[in-house]
Structures are given as structure tokens and as C-alpha cells.
Amino acid sequence: MTLWRKSRLVARLAAVCLALATVGLAAPPTFATPSAKPPQADAGRAAVADPDAALGAGWRKSSDVLVTGAGDATGFHLYVAREKDAYAWSTLATLRSSALDLGVWAGQVCVTGSGRYAVAVYAPAMAANKPSLRNGGGLAAVVDIATGTARTLATGVQLAYFNPACGPGDRVLLTRAIGADGRETDLLAGDAVSATVTGTRRIHAQLTTPAPAPDGDYGIVNGSLVRVTVTGSLRQVARPSGRPYAVVATAHNGIDLLSGKGGQAYAERWSAGSLRPLGSAAVGRLQLFGLPGGRSALVGATGAVGRAAELTTVPADRQVEAISTQGHLVAERVLSRAVPRGATGASRTATGGQVAPVDVTVRATGSGRVSTGTIATGRAPTLDAIPVTGKPAGTGQARVAPLDDEGTPRCAVGRNDPRIQALQPSANMVEWAADQAVHGRLTVGRPANHLRTGLPAYSPQGLFPLRALAGGGTVPAQLLLAILAQETNLAEASWHAVPGDTGNPLVSDYYGNRRTDGSSDIDVINYPGADCGYGIGQVTTGMAVGETTFTHNQQIAIATDYAANIAASLNILIEKWNQLYNDPGGRTWLNDGSPRYIENWYLAIWAYNSGFHPSGEAGANNGHWGVGWFNNPANPIYPYDRHRFLDDYDDAAHPWNWSYPEKIMGWVEVPQRQGGDDAYSTPTFGTAANDQLYLPNNEAPPWPRWFCTAANACDRQVPADDDPCPAESDACWWHGHLDIATCASDCATERLAYPAGSGEPVIDRVYPRSCDTLDYGSDEFITSGLVPIVYDLNDPGDYALGCSMHPPNGKFTLRTGSPPDIYADLGQIDLHQIGAGYKGHMWFTHVYRPIDGIPATSNANHQVTATWSPDLEGTGHRRYDIVAHLPSHGGETENAEYVVWRDRTTQGTPGTCEIDQGTGSIFDEQGEDKWVYLGNYDLYPGARVQLNNLGDGQSDGTVDIAFDAMAFIPIQGTGHQCRDPF
Known part of the structure; x- marks a missing residue:
């Protein structure tokens, strides 16, 4: 959420990250349509250096796979690394909600017992600040590990370290805390195969660390291991040695637990009505994970852990983020650069509103070899769990609750108001x-x-x-x-x-x-x-x-x-x-x-x-x-x-x-x-x-x-x-x-960096303030006369950064939702204004594909259409070069298709020009303001230019599109062509 630099397009970002990756971990770019099988990483660029030595001779035929996740402002991304590819990384799926523009996402992942599905609970990280959202503000999704297809499993679930909980089969448990202090619990049982919640039980107690087992569901209540009956009542079955904080069910041999007391962590197994010790270590030196096939893994200081059926031990000298399905690889760190860093961390800046690179450290458990590097988040199947939609409940889309009597927001200060910036x-x-x-x-x-x-x-x-x-x-x-x-x-x-x-x-x-x-x-x-x-x-x-x-x-x-x-x-x-x-x-x-x-x-x-x-x-x-x-x-x-x-x-x-x-x-x-x-x-x-x-x-x-x-x-x-x-x-x-x-x-006391009475410091800008005015005097085609410039705000007095302005020569309109008379409010949700662009203001949204089965003009979820209508001289036609302003940041789509209507009608074929809105270089993420030609056209009164945010079948809402100023330069001769530099 430290949002200081603009990223380039996904493909270019992948190229940069690949070039910068440290020895031992490559970052091949990955792309997939939402319905396609996700791409496999290029095994020729191995994530684990010297895989024959690090992984052993059989790695090419292994079915071992590691699935984990990391979030940035575009969503919570799941990543997959397969041993047969030497654990090269690719993006499996992106989970997000266009209705929740709350910054960086966070989440947790488990893999079901069949090994076919990953289950994630995720939410904007900001939800961690609000008890009501901690108790029931999470989203849950099921992701097919083979294809990346993601489906919503549940909404309104608890954000806690033990959610979600996968078991030996494809059954998963989720919790929702009830009441301000969470002293009661809803226990949701889900089926990963169908991605449905099969039942919800109200537990009249605070239940944590649930575990679905072959013989029923278990969890911890008041420090004891309990079994939850089909009606939601509880039966205490064991009292662990300390306070329990991890519970995993095996397929045949009972329930494994970790608990802590007096600085020690105790690993125990409950089976056949009794609790027996597996081993102990200092608190923080043992972790418990579930593995596919109904096995469990103890990771950490495992030297004192005894052998047990369906139990794998993996030595580690630090806590790990994830373990592969067969235990051949552990991920010690998977950290997006979008996550705010403490002073002990790297000094990189995060990426504002864009896909961010991810720093990764992995260790091969057999050889102990460590590989580090940076991976890029590629395009992958995307689940918009809560789309901006007007469809009623029961249609497969999220529902929209009734508004108040006036249908107006409750919050006193509005969004997308140019007078409120x-x-x-x-x-x-x-x-x-x-x-x-x-x-x-x-x-x-x-x-x-x-x-x-x-x-x-x-x-x-x-x-x-x-x-x-x-x-x-x-x-x-x-x-x-x-x-x-x-x-x-x-x-x-x-x-x-x-x-x-x-x-x-x-x-x-x-x-x-x-x-x-x-x-x-x-x-x-x-x-x-x-x-x-x-x-x-x-x-x-x-x-x-x-x-x-x-x-x-x-x-x-x-x-x-x-x-x-x-x-x-x-x-x-x-x-x-x-x-x-x-x-x-x-x-x-x-x-x-x-x-x-x-x-x-x-x-x-x-x-x-x-x-x-x-x-x-x-x-x-x-x-x-x-x-x-x-x-x-x-x-x-x-x-x-x-x-x-x-x-x-x-x-x-x-x-x-x-x-x-x-x-x-x-x-x-x-x-x-x-x-x-x-x-x-x-x-x-x-x-x-x-x-x-x-x-x-x-x-x-x-x-x-x-x-x-x-x-x-x-x-x-x-x-x-x-x-x-x-x-x-x-x-x-x-x-x-x-x-x-x-x-x-x-105890500590304050340290003032600015003594009392100090003046307000000068702002440390990321991008220089630009009040430059369009200079068209060197255009060899220009003729005398008015050069209409249409701002993206019709009142120059609304520009908040204080640039000198001349009166606009035309009108700008934004139509949100389609049809706007029904869906205008919904279309505003994913629209944003930024003090960048010409004279310090522009609009941007994200590029989405049209809804399946609905014409593009009826995309009620996300459609935003901008129209620039210049005031042209005279009553006849005249030739103009049309020039669009591209902001230094906030626009990055390579495929912004501007449509030019030559007169007030919609008859005939309009002109089009497709522009790459990105203004930075591949090696420097700092962009700069610039103008670009859309071409030359004979225009009549009523002419206009339009641009909307509907892309192709691969557009998933992770790429920005900007709406900035437009100039119409009267010319003589042939003029400039589409994409000519200004």
C-alpha cells in the first residue's frame, strides 16, 4: 500500500523482473485466457539452479507441486511451481473484487487432500484494521490447480491464520466469528469439487483451528480438542499439553496438533481415544502443515520428533510460508513488493495500483539448497468475486442490496467529484x-x-x-x-x-x-x-x-x-x-x-x-x-x-x-x-x-x-x-x-523530527508538477485559427493543483454503466480521478472484457465511456490533426482504441486509432506526460472522439486506461498519422 511508482505493462514488467532475477530463480512471463489452461513455466529457465544436484535425479518425472499466494493492489495472486519444471514459477489465478477498491490484498491458501484444488481466503489487507471485517469480511475461492479456473466458495468468512482448513479429501472448513468479540462461531463446510457450501453450523463457543477429518469435524474450544457434531454441539476429546495453535487431520491415523506452553511447542497426535507426544521444540521452531493424501508435515527443529504413520518431518531453521505437496520444497519467503516494508526490509518502493514483483526464497528439502529471486505476476484466469453488477441474487452474480430511500450514499463526502480532491x-x-x-x-x-x-x-x-x-x-x-x-x-x-x-x-x-x-x-x-x-x-x-x-x-x-x-x-x-x-x-x-x-x-x-x-x-x-x-x-x-x-x-x-x-x-x-x-x-x-x-x-x-x-x-x-x-x-x-x-x-518516549513551530515541509513529489501548455507552433500543417482543446473537466476552476488555464473549447462527458440511466452509480465504483495528466487532472479505470453473452454496449458491470466534443469553427468541414494527451502515470494499456466520429451522426464508418498509453521506458518506471497523434480527419460540427474500457477476452481488470485532454489542430495538407509522436 505504499504506492509510489508506476509499473509498465505486464509483459514488460515480466521482462524487467526476469532480467533482474538473482541467480537461481527465473521469472518467465506467463499469459492465459480466462478459460485456457494456465501456461507452464519454461523449464529451460530453471527456478532452482542445478536441479540435478538440488532435487535429485528423478525431478523431471515428479508430480510434486507448490502452490502459494501473494497480494498486490490488483488482487490476491496464486502461484504454482512444479518440480518437473525445476520449480519454475507461473501465475495460477488472480482473485479480486472490482467492488472493493481498498488497496493491497492479502490471503492464505491450503491444498485439498486430493491435490486437485487450492482453497484461498482473501481480502484487502485493510480489512485487518476493522473487527467486523476480521470476523466476517473474507472471501473464499476454490482454484483448480491443473487449469487455474477459480470459483467463489463463500463470502463473509473470518480472516484468521487458520482459515481455510483443508482435510484429507476435498472437503474444506471455514469459520465466521459471531459477535463483537467473536465468542460464537459459524462453521461452514465446503465441497471443493462443486465449490459450494454444503452446510453451516452455529457453534455457541469460540472455535479455532478447524480440521475436517474422515470421521467428522474437529477444532479447538477453550484450549481443548473437540469434535463438532452434525448439529453443532461439541464433545471434548483431548486436552493438549499447551495452548493449541495448529490442527491437521490425517487420513487414517488421527489428529495431529501443535500447542505451546512455557516457551515450548508440543507436537502431539490424538488417535484411538488417547493423546500421545510426537516431540517438542522451542516455540517458533515447529510448524504443522497438511499434505495431500491425508498426510501431515512437521517443519522446523524436527530432530526430536518421532516417526509416525502419515507424518513427514522437514528440518528448517526458520518459519516457512508454504510446503510442496510431497514435501520436496519449502517456500521460506513469498513477498510482494506492494506490501508495506518495515525499516529492516528492502528499500524498494511499491507499485501503486498495479501488478507488483514478488520476491521469493525457496529451499529444496532434500539437499538444503536455497534459491532466491524475483518473479513477475503474469496474466492468468481471474475471478472477480464481487463484480460491480446490478444483477439480482440467484443469477450467478453478487447481489446489490437495496439503497436507502433516496438511493444516495451514506458517507458525507463523495467520490469522483472534481470539487472534492x-x-x-x-x-x-x-x-x-x-x-x-x-x-x-x-x-x-x-x-x-x-x-x-x-x-x-x-x-x-x-x-x-x-x-x-x-x-x-x-x-x-x-x-x-x-x-x-x-x-x-x-x-x-x-x-x-x-x-x-x-x-x-x-x-x-x-x-x-x-x-x-x-x-x-x-x-x-x-x-x-x-x-x-x-x-x-x-x-x-x-x-x-x-x-x-x-x-x-x-x-x-x-x-x-x-x-x-x-x-x-x-x-x-x-x-x-x-x-x-x-x-x-x-x-x-x-x-x-x-x-x-x-x-x-x-x-x-x-x-x-x-x-x-x-x-x-x-x-x-x-x-x-x-x-x-x-x-x-x-x-x-x-x-x-x-x-x-x-x-x-x-x-x-x-x-x-x-x-x-x-x-x-x-x-x-x-x-x-x-x-x-x-x-x-x-x-x-x-x-x-x-x-x-x-x-x-x-x-x-x-x-x-x-x-x-x-x-x-x-x-x-x-x-x-x-x-x-x-x-x-x-x-x-x-x-x-x-x-x-x-x-x-x-520505556520509550517520542523523538521529534520537526520542532514545535516548524513550517510545513515541501512535498516530496514522485512526479514533477507539470503545468505545461500544448505547444503546436512547430506543426508544419497548422493553419491560423482556433485550436480547440477539450479538457477532462469542463470547469477549469475544478483543477486543484493551481495550473494556469485557458477556457476549454468543447465538452467532455463520462458515461458510467450501460445503460447509464440504470447502472450509472455502479459504473462509478471502478472509476478514479487523479491529479496527473494535462494541467493536473485525469480519469482512469481498468480494462475489462465484455460480459459473456451480452453485447459490449450492455456491459453494466464496468463500462466507462469518455467523449470529447470540440467546438469547431464554421458550419462546414475542415481538416484537423487530433492529438491525445497521455499522462505520466495512470494509463498503461497497449490497446486504447480511440474512435473518431466525423459529425454529429453515427452514420458511416468511424475512424479508429489504437494507442499504447504507457509513457515510461522498459528500464525506468517513471513515465512522463506526452501528446500522441490519433491521425488527421475531416471533421464537421458535432464531431467527437470516444474511448471506452472494453478490451478483449483476455482483459481482466488489472490494466489501467486513462481519459485525459484532447486537442484538435486545424491543418492543411495530409497531416499526421495514427501513433505519430508529437
């Missing part, structure tokens, strides 16, 4: 604003009509005065910066805008993702269900139509001005601290309670994400109150063997493996990198801290029972109490005081 700040500006805001000095003056929004003059903390912190003091700047990093990767505008651009305001959920009964369901386009989180701090409360927390001017400032948003976000954080400090039932706090120490904010961050249950409501909640179970680090939805967040820089690719406070504290310790540099400063760590924060963790007792007291009916002194929240009720809510550190020596 947010400026994308650079990291230096964000750090400056945070440093000023926490000390009440964010008072920079914004002039009237700032960013052309029509607002009167204001200052950020004039609109949102700094609230007082209960007990005095200030918020540490690094804490605020870490929240902004986790929430939006420091972005105020849409993910598609790079620093220096304007764009649509960043809104986490503009179109809604809830059913009308209020339950979470990410496959519903439902305006009333939108939560309306805006901008860099994801300000939600007060941002809906009719809400009175903010005035409409304040709402616009929050949506468009990063500094105003930071000022408002800071007050929300302060409110959470004050809630915990001032509750009449007593203060909830850590350590010495001083706000100057970052560690002391752990509980306020907890409440910031999942709320605080005040003591005044205890009477309705069995006497309980405090911070909820969802973000408790002991909650089993987080794997017991996780390390500190960002100990490894690919942790951000698995955002639902850590609680929200753990992630925030991780971004405090390890700043994000943008453009090769740390995006903000690290804090001043305590003298005994070794550049780390003192936090609740699993590296020392009493974890995971830090928050285990009489307040939530938890007794630390009972050895059998391995489950830190024994009560199946709201007793898991915790309040009170806990000492973790001696803050005077151990």
Missing part, C-alpha cells in the same frame, strides 16, 4: 503534521478555497482544537505516526494517487459491506451499511450524512486535507485515553500511567480499535466491563507461535496474525519505508530496552495471561487454566492496572 502527502509532511499536532502547533493557515474545495480559510487545529489529555501530558508523536502507518500507510487520498497527486478521498467503505440486518457481509453493495472511514487516520464517527459531530466544512477538510485529518484523528485517540482514565469504576492503565511513555498507551490503542465497555454498562453485562476480548493478545485467533510484529519484514503480508495493539507497537519500533527511506523517526528507547518496547508478549511468563485477573474470572495460579479466558461470556472484558515495565528506565 484530496492531496496525497509525502512522508515528510505526515511526520511534520504529527509532530506539530501532538503539541497543539498544527496551525498552518489554509487559504480560502484550499484544493479548490470551496472551504473558507482555516487551520487544522483551528477546526479541530487539541483536546486535553486526562491527567495532563501529550500523546507521543511516534504512537500517532504508527497508527497512521497501520491504518492507511500514511495516505490521505486514494491508493492510486502518489505523493504530489490529488485524487479521490481515501474511504475505507464507501459502498457498504453489511447486510440490512447489520451483520458483516463483504459481498453486498449497500450504501446504508457503509462505515465511512476517511483519510489518513480513518476518521469514521461523524462522517455520515446527517451526523452532527462535525460540520460539513469539517467533514470536507477531514476527507481532503491530511493535516486536518491528523488533527481530528489525534482527538479520537485522546478520547480513548480519557475513557480509560476517567471511568467511574476506576482507571484502566499500565505501568506508571504516564502518557509520555509509549508502552503505557497499549490499552488506549486496544480501545481505539475495538472499543471500551464502560463500567456504567456493567449491570447489563453480568457485572463486567473494560477492554474487550477481541484484541487481547491471549485470544486464540492470533497464533501462539507468532513473534513480535515486524521482527520479520514480511509480517505485514499476514496482517490478521497479530492484535491491533501489537501491530501499532511494531510500527513504532520499525518505521515503514517509503522511497527507500524511513517514513518517520524511531522513538527514544529506554536505556535498558535494546531498541525495543516493553510489551506483553509470549517470550516470558505470564504470557499469554498478562490480562488474567479476577476482573475477567481468570486465575493465574491454576496450572490447568491454559485458556486465559475460561468464561464463555463477556467475562473476558478486562479492566484494572498491570505493571509490565519500570518506565523510568525501560
Whole structure:
């Protein structure tokens, strides 16, 4: 989600990545139509160097295959590497949703027992920030490993490390957490062959790590292995040695488990009514995977693991991402460069809105040989799980929930409004604003009509005065910066805008993702269900139509001005601290309670994400109150063997493996990198801290029972109490005081990069600001007279970047949806405005193939048609060179077909010109603005040029198409030809 550079086309990107791949791993380009068998990688360019030595003599005849996934802004991609190809990589499938424009995707994959299918649960990574989406905001799909064909299995499933769960056959289990703290569970049984959910059972308990077995379904409840009956009731069958965090069913020999306690991981097998040990190692040194054929694999420090039927042991010195179906290869790292990096990671920039390269490290388990390199994501069968569609339920397409009475959005600040454009700040500006805001000095003056929004003059903390912190003091700047990093990767505008651009305001959920009964369901386009989180701090409360927390001017400032948003976000954080400090039932706090120490904010961050249950409501909640179970680090939805967040820089690719406070504290310790540099400063760590924060963790007792007291009916002194929240009720809510550190020596304090009163820094642009005006004076064919230029905005006053403008000579229209009178709103979902192009504004969308069986003119899902209609002189015809402007970024299709209608009718054959919109070079992703000829034409009054986003049968929505300015140059003679450079 750090969106700083424009990629080239998929084929060119593949070529670049192949050239840059390190020795040992090749990246052949891959292409396939959605209905075709996916291409096999070229075995002549082996992914594993010297495969005879690394893999053994029989590798050419092996059926071993590794399937894994990685996400970028275009979707969650599944990759396949086959041993018979020396594990050369190709793209198996792309899973996405055009209705969810929320940045980088993340997901998890398992392979069914037959080895025929991969099952994935995936969602925008941003969903990890919202408890409702964590509980039920995931999509599930089945992918045929032989063909890449992908089908939707389920929607509204839990985003957790144990989803999906494959078994010995082609049966798969999925979970959906019920209630704010997820204390009940829907268990969904799916059939991979038919890609259908065959049944759903409501479990009146928190069930984790499900496992489909030949004799029924199993899982973990309150620390015990349980069997789930056909009615959803539970039968306890075993109590593992520690807290379970991995469960795999074998075909014939029972259930294998991993559990942790006291820093040790225990591998055990339940079979024939008893539990027997398989071995143990330090926590983090053993992993458990299911393999096809009903086998399991223990990976890690396996020297102390005994032999057992249907069990494979694979030594490894670090945790791995995936294992091949026969255990011959492990993937130690599969990381897209679109994933935000911590300071310990590589300093590459990510790709904004485009397919991103993927860094891969694999190890052959037989020889131990390691290969590293970079692979390219190729074109592959694509599943648009939630298309933008108006078709009703039951037609095979996602449904659209009824809108409110007026059919208008719930969120107060709209999308695709040229008068509402947010400026994308650079990291230096964000750090400056945070440093000023926490000390009440964010008072920079914004002039009237700032960013052309029509607002009167204001200052950020004039609109949102700094609230007082209960007990005095200030918020540490690094804490605020870490929240902004986790929430939006420091972005105020849409993910598609790079620093220096304007764009649509960043809104986490503009179109809604809830059913009308209020339950979470990410496959519903439902305006009333939108939560309306805006901008860099994801300000939600007060941002809906009719809400009175903010005035409409304040709402616009929050949506468009990063500094105003930071000022408002800071007050929300302060409110959470004050809630915990001032509750009449007593203060909830850590350590010495001083706000100057970052560690002391752990509980306020907890409440910031999942709320605080005040003591005044205890009477309705069995006497309980405090911070909820969802973000408790002991909650089993987080794997017991996780390390500190960002100990490894690919942790951000698995955002639902850590609680929200753990992630925030991780971004405090390890700043994000943008453009090769740390995006903000690290804090001043305590003298005994070794550049780390003192936090609740699993590296020392009493974890995971830090928050285990009489307040939530938890007794630390009972050895059998391995489950830190024994009560199946709201007793898991915790309040009170806990000492973790001696803050005077151990805790961290803020470090200001910009002293109080510093002026706003200059924006660090990715692309230079261009206000150049079309210069046509050197055209040898030009005649005197008017040169009509049609902008992509009809009112020059809507251009937000301040370029000097002359009046437009014509009209520009965008028609969204087809027919637009029915589907106009739906067509807006995948349309975006960016402050790039001629004079600093252009539109773009993605190229899609027409819907099967429906004429291209009836593509209601995605169709966007742009029309440039110039004001031409006179009443007769005249010859013109037509010149289209191509932006430096935002357009990349090689096949933009411009259609020229010579007069106001649609009679006769129009002229056409197909243009490659990409403006960068193969070796330099930085593009530049330029003009290109569409050819010369005799034009009459009423002439116009049209361009739409309908491609061919291979178009899958991963390639951008731009709509920018158009010039009509009167000429004499023959003029220029299509694609002539300007």
C-alpha cells in the first residue's frame, strides 16, 4: 500500500523482473485466457539452479507441486511451481473484487487432500484494521490447480491464520466469528469439487483451528480438542499439553496438533481415544502443515520428533510460508513488493495500483539448497468475486442490496467529484503534521478555497482544537505516526494517487459491506451499511450524512486535507485515553500511567480499535466491563507461535496474525519505508530496552495471561487454566492496572523530527508538477485559427493543483454503466480521478472484457465511456490533426482504441486509432506526460472522439486506461498519422 511508482505493462514488467532475477530463480512471463489452461513455466529457465544436484535425479518425472499466494493492489495472486519444471514459477489465478477498491490484498491458501484444488481466503489487507471485517469480511475461492479456473466458495468468512482448513479429501472448513468479540462461531463446510457450501453450523463457543477429518469435524474450544457434531454441539476429546495453535487431520491415523506452553511447542497426535507426544521444540521452531493424501508435515527443529504413520518431518531453521505437496520444497519467503516494508526490509518502493514483483526464497528439502529471486505476476484466469453488477441474487452474480430511500450514499463526502480532491502527502509532511499536532502547533493557515474545495480559510487545529489529555501530558508523536502507518500507510487520498497527486478521498467503505440486518457481509453493495472511514487516520464517527459531530466544512477538510485529518484523528485517540482514565469504576492503565511513555498507551490503542465497555454498562453485562476480548493478545485467533510484529519484514503480508495493539507497537519500533527511506523517526528507547518496547508478549511468563485477573474470572495460579479466558461470556472484558515495565528506565518516549513551530515541509513529489501548455507552433500543417482543446473537466476552476488555464473549447462527458440511466452509480465504483495528466487532472479505470453473452454496449458491470466534443469553427468541414494527451502515470494499456466520429451522426464508418498509453521506458518506471497523434480527419460540427474500457477476452481488470485532454489542430495538407509522436 505504499504506492509510489508506476509499473509498465505486464509483459514488460515480466521482462524487467526476469532480467533482474538473482541467480537461481527465473521469472518467465506467463499469459492465459480466462478459460485456457494456465501456461507452464519454461523449464529451460530453471527456478532452482542445478536441479540435478538440488532435487535429485528423478525431478523431471515428479508430480510434486507448490502452490502459494501473494497480494498486490490488483488482487490476491496464486502461484504454482512444479518440480518437473525445476520449480519454475507461473501465475495460477488472480482473485479480486472490482467492488472493493481498498488497496493491497492479502490471503492464505491450503491444498485439498486430493491435490486437485487450492482453497484461498482473501481480502484487502485493510480489512485487518476493522473487527467486523476480521470476523466476517473474507472471501473464499476454490482454484483448480491443473487449469487455474477459480470459483467463489463463500463470502463473509473470518480472516484468521487458520482459515481455510483443508482435510484429507476435498472437503474444506471455514469459520465466521459471531459477535463483537467473536465468542460464537459459524462453521461452514465446503465441497471443493462443486465449490459450494454444503452446510453451516452455529457453534455457541469460540472455535479455532478447524480440521475436517474422515470421521467428522474437529477444532479447538477453550484450549481443548473437540469434535463438532452434525448439529453443532461439541464433545471434548483431548486436552493438549499447551495452548493449541495448529490442527491437521490425517487420513487414517488421527489428529495431529501443535500447542505451546512455557516457551515450548508440543507436537502431539490424538488417535484411538488417547493423546500421545510426537516431540517438542522451542516455540517458533515447529510448524504443522497438511499434505495431500491425508498426510501431515512437521517443519522446523524436527530432530526430536518421532516417526509416525502419515507424518513427514522437514528440518528448517526458520518459519516457512508454504510446503510442496510431497514435501520436496519449502517456500521460506513469498513477498510482494506492494506490501508495506518495515525499516529492516528492502528499500524498494511499491507499485501503486498495479501488478507488483514478488520476491521469493525457496529451499529444496532434500539437499538444503536455497534459491532466491524475483518473479513477475503474469496474466492468468481471474475471478472477480464481487463484480460491480446490478444483477439480482440467484443469477450467478453478487447481489446489490437495496439503497436507502433516496438511493444516495451514506458517507458525507463523495467520490469522483472534481470539487472534492484530496492531496496525497509525502512522508515528510505526515511526520511534520504529527509532530506539530501532538503539541497543539498544527496551525498552518489554509487559504480560502484550499484544493479548490470551496472551504473558507482555516487551520487544522483551528477546526479541530487539541483536546486535553486526562491527567495532563501529550500523546507521543511516534504512537500517532504508527497508527497512521497501520491504518492507511500514511495516505490521505486514494491508493492510486502518489505523493504530489490529488485524487479521490481515501474511504475505507464507501459502498457498504453489511447486510440490512447489520451483520458483516463483504459481498453486498449497500450504501446504508457503509462505515465511512476517511483519510489518513480513518476518521469514521461523524462522517455520515446527517451526523452532527462535525460540520460539513469539517467533514470536507477531514476527507481532503491530511493535516486536518491528523488533527481530528489525534482527538479520537485522546478520547480513548480519557475513557480509560476517567471511568467511574476506576482507571484502566499500565505501568506508571504516564502518557509520555509509549508502552503505557497499549490499552488506549486496544480501545481505539475495538472499543471500551464502560463500567456504567456493567449491570447489563453480568457485572463486567473494560477492554474487550477481541484484541487481547491471549485470544486464540492470533497464533501462539507468532513473534513480535515486524521482527520479520514480511509480517505485514499476514496482517490478521497479530492484535491491533501489537501491530501499532511494531510500527513504532520499525518505521515503514517509503522511497527507500524511513517514513518517520524511531522513538527514544529506554536505556535498558535494546531498541525495543516493553510489551506483553509470549517470550516470558505470564504470557499469554498478562490480562488474567479476577476482573475477567481468570486465575493465574491454576496450572490447568491454559485458556486465559475460561468464561464463555463477556467475562473476558478486562479492566484494572498491570505493571509490565519500570518506565523510568525501560520505556520509550517520542523523538521529534520537526520542532514545535516548524513550517510545513515541501512535498516530496514522485512526479514533477507539470503545468505545461500544448505547444503546436512547430506543426508544419497548422493553419491560423482556433485550436480547440477539450479538457477532462469542463470547469477549469475544478483543477486543484493551481495550473494556469485557458477556457476549454468543447465538452467532455463520462458515461458510467450501460445503460447509464440504470447502472450509472455502479459504473462509478471502478472509476478514479487523479491529479496527473494535462494541467493536473485525469480519469482512469481498468480494462475489462465484455460480459459473456451480452453485447459490449450492455456491459453494466464496468463500462466507462469518455467523449470529447470540440467546438469547431464554421458550419462546414475542415481538416484537423487530433492529438491525445497521455499522462505520466495512470494509463498503461497497449490497446486504447480511440474512435473518431466525423459529425454529429453515427452514420458511416468511424475512424479508429489504437494507442499504447504507457509513457515510461522498459528500464525506468517513471513515465512522463506526452501528446500522441490519433491521425488527421475531416471533421464537421458535432464531431467527437470516444474511448471506452472494453478490451478483449483476455482483459481482466488489472490494466489501467486513462481519459485525459484532447486537442484538435486545424491543418492543411495530409497531416499526421495514427501513433505519430508529437
